[in-house]
Amino acid sequence: MHFVTGGAFNGKSNWVRKQYHLDDHEHSWYSSYKEDEIPVLNSQKITILEGVEVWVRQVTRSIPADESREKWQSLVREWLKWESEDRQRKLVLIGSDISKGIVPIAAEDRLWRDTTGWVYQDLVSAAERVDVIWYGISQTLK
Template sequence: MHFVTGGSFNGKAKWVREQYQLAERESSWISAYQGDEIPVLNGKQIIVLEGIEWWIRQINQTIPADECREKWQSLVREWLKWESMDQQRKLVLIGSDISKGIVPMAAEDRWWRDTTGWVYQDLVSAAERVDVIWYGISQKLK
């Protein structure tokens, strides 16, 4: 599993497309920004899940933060199992960093920000590789 994060509109999607040469390989791009739901993974070689923070927000609106985090931990275990079933499989998760800047005034926005931070910590822990993209430039963290 590869986790890619960085600021909004900083080139994460472009970097992933170039890194994995997605135009030339069998892949599936699923985006919360386009209204896609969290998928059941299929047989594609590379699956990109974009907009992790928006899926966290959707779940966080229906259940408490600790349960939301547990749900994400369960999803990650399923995804890692899917990925391990075939060496050609790769899951790439893209999530914008929403932890910087002014702390939101609304309680639900603060819970979203906090929960996203906790989930991202779990993703970084589980991921084989982690990159931060700022202004189109990558920095490999793991």
């Protein structure tokens, strides 16, 4: 599993396309920004899930934060199992960093920001590779 994060509109998606030569390989790309649901992973070798923070927000609106984090931890376990079933499979998760700047005034927005931070910590812990993209430039953290 590969987790890619960084600021909004900082080139994360383009970087992933280039990094994985997606123009040359079959892949599945799901985006919360296009209102895609979190998919059940299929037989594609490369699967990209873009907009993790939006999916976190959707989940936190329907269940409490602790249950939301547990749901994400369960998804991570499923995804790692999916990858382990075929050495050529790769899951790439792209999530915008929403932890910078002013703390939101609305309680719902603070909960979303906090839960996203916890989910990202879990993703970083589980991922074999983690990259931060700022202005199209990558920095590998793990």
